[in-house]
Amino acid sequence: MRPSGRALRSLTAKASASASVFRAVDSAPPLEIFSVVAGFARDTHPSKVDLGIGAYRTNEGQPWVMPWVQRIEQLMGQDKTRNHEYLTFLGCDTFSQAATALLLGPESDVVRQGKAFGIQSLGGTGCVRIGSEFLSRVLNYNTAYIPAQTWDNHHRVMSRSGFTHLKEYRYWHPLNKALDFEGLTEDLSSAPKYSVVVLHPCAHNPTGCDPTQEQWDRIADIIQERKLFPFFDTAYQGLASGDVDQDAWAVRHFVKRELELFCAQSFSKSCGLYGERIGNLTVVLHDPDQIEKMRSQFRIIVRALYCSPPRHGAQIVSTMLQDPNMQEEWRACLREMAGRIRDMRHSLRQKLEGMKTPGTWEHITKQVGMFSFTGLTEHQVQYMKEKHHIYMLSSGRANMCGLNNKNLDYVASAIHDTVTQIK
Numbered sequence: 001m002r003p004s005g006r007a008l009r010s011l012t013a014k015a016s017a018s019a020s021v022f023r024a025v026d027s028a029p030p031l032e033i034f035s036v037v038a039g040f041a042r043d044t045h046p047s048k049v050d051l052g053i054g055a056y057r058t059n060e061g062q063p064w065v066m067p068w069v070q071r072i073e074q075l076m077g078q079d080k081t082r083n084h085e086y087l088t089f090l091g092c093d094t095f096s097q098a099a100t101a102l103l104l105g106p107e108s109d110v111v112r113q114g115k116a117f118g119i120q121s122l123g124g125t126g127c128v129r130i131g132s133e134f135l136s137r138v139l140n141y142n143t144a145y146i147p148a149q150t151w152d153n154h155h156r157v158m159s160r161s162g163f164t165h166l167k168e169y170r171y172w173h174p175l176n177k178a179l180d181f182e183g184l185t186e187d188l189s190s191a192p193k194y195s196v197v198v199l200h201p202c203a204h205n206p207t208g209c210d211p212t213q214e215q216w217d218r219i220a221d222i223i224q225e226r227k228l229f230p231f232f233d234t235a236y237q238g239l240a241s242g243d244v245d246q247d248a249w250a251v252r253h254f255v256k257r258e259l260e261l262f263c264a265q266s267f268s269k270s271c272g273l274y275g276e277r278i279g280n281l282t283v284v285l286h287d288p289d290q291i292e293k294m295r296s297q298f299r300i301i302v303r304a305l306y307c308s309p310p311r312h313g314a315q316i317v318s319t320m321l322q323d324p325n326m327q328e329e330w331r332a333c334l335r336e337m338a339g340r341i342r343d344m345r346h347s348l349r350q351k352l353e354g355m356k357t358p359g360t361w362e363h364i365t366k367q368v369g370m371f372s373f374t375g376l377t378e379h380q381v382q383y384m385k386e387k388h389h390i391y392m393l394s395s396g397r398a399n400m401c402g403l404n405n406k407n408l409d410y411v412a413s414a415i416h417d418t419v420t421q422i423k
C-alpha cells in the first residue's frame with residue numbers, strides 16, 4: 001500500500017531531521033605539526049625521539065616548569081583577595097608595561113617619552129592576529145612580506161586578518177645553508193611602498209639564521225627608504241643568546257633609527273607558559289597623542305575576537321618582571337636553556353663530523369635558538385621517522401631541545417644512516 005500524503009510528509013520530515021547539516025563538511029588540509037605530534041604519541045617504539053614540537057625539553061626530555069613560576073603560583077593560590085573577574089579588553093596594564101620595557105630596554109627613550117605602549121594578547125599568535133587586524137582594517141594595508149621560510153601560521157593569521165596580498169621575501173640559501181641576505185635585500189627593495197614586512201628579531205623559526213647587526217642596519221635602511229612597516233615577531237627572546245637584551249637588539253635598533261613598529265612578543269617559550277596564552281603586542285609610534293585613539297581601535301578588534309585575555313599568565317609574568325630578584329632568576333633559567341641548546345648543537349655536530357657523515361654540519365652550530373634547519377630533505381625526514389622513529393618537520397626543521405644526553409648518539413647515528421642511504 002502506498003503511504004498517504006500525511007504519512008509521506010512525516011517520513012520526509014524524519015529523514016531530513018536525521019540528515020546532518022554537517023554532511024557536506026570536508027576535511028581541512030592537514031596541519032603538519034598536529035600530524036607530527038599525533039604520530040609521535042601513537043608510536044610505541046622505545047627509542048622514539050620528538051624533534052618536531054616547538055617546546056623546550058629538559059635533559060630528561062621533560063617540559064620545564066621553572067621554580068619561580070611554581071613559587072608565584074603557590075603565592076597566588078594562598079592569596080584570598082584574588083578573584084577571577086574579567087580583565088579589560090586590552091589586558092593587564094602592569095603586565096604590558098613591564099613586557100614593553102623588557103623588549104625596548106630599561107633605558108628606552110621612547111618608553112620615557114610615552115611613545116610606546118603594549119597590549120596583552122593570547123600568546124604570540126594573538127599578538128600577530130590583533131596587530132595584523134589593526135594594520136589591515138584600520139590602516140588599510142593589504143600587502144605583507146613574509147620570509148619565505150617562516151612560522152607556518154603567519155600566512156594563515158595574516159590572510160584571515162584581511163591581508164589580500166601575501167608575498168614572500170627570500171630568506172634561506174639552501175646551498176650555503178645560511179641566510180640569503182642578497183635575496184632578502186633584493187626582494188625588500190622591490191616591495192611596493194606601504195607594505196608590511198614581517199621580521200623575526202632573533203632565533204628565526206625555522207632556519208635558526210639571524211641577520212648580523214650590520215645586516216639589520218641595511219634592512220632598516222630599505223624599510224625606511226621604501227616606507228615599509230616593520231612588524232617584528234619575537235617568540236624566542238632570550239633563547240637565542242641566553243640574554244633578553246641582546247636578543248632584542250634588532251627591535252631596539254629600529255627604534256633608535258626612529259622607525260614606528262609593531263612587535264608581537266610571546267612568553268610561551270621564554271617562560272615555559274605555553275598553555276597560558278600570554279603575549280604582548282608592543283607598539284612604537286611617533287605621536288603619543290594617537291595612543292588613546294589606537295587603543296580604542298584595538299578594543300573593538302579584541303572585543304570581536306575574544307573579548308578579553310586570560311589573567312593567569314599575565315599575573316605570573318608581571319609579578320616576575322617587577323621583582324628584580326625573580327627577574328634575575330628567570331634570566332638565569334634562560335641562560336641555562338640557551339646553554340643546553342648550544343651544547344646539544346655542538347655535540348650533534350661533533351658526532352656527525354666524527355662519523356664522517358656525508359655533507360657539512362657547521363650550520364648546526366652557526367644557527368641559533370630552538371630550531372635547526374638541518375638540510376635533511378622531505379624524503380630523508382620520512383625515512384628518519386619510518387626507520388628510526390625520529391620525528392621532525394618535513395622541511396628538515398628539528399627542535400634541538402628534543403636532544404639530550406641519552407638520545408644524542410641514537411639521533412646522530414640515525415642521521416648518518418639516513419644521509420648515507422637516502423640521497
Ligand code: PMP
Nearest residue numbers: 054123124125151205235266268
Ligand atoms: N611566532 C613565531 C615565530 C613562533 O615560532 C611562534 C611559536 N611557534 C609563535 C609566533 C606563536 O607563539 P605562541 O605559542 O605564544 O602563540
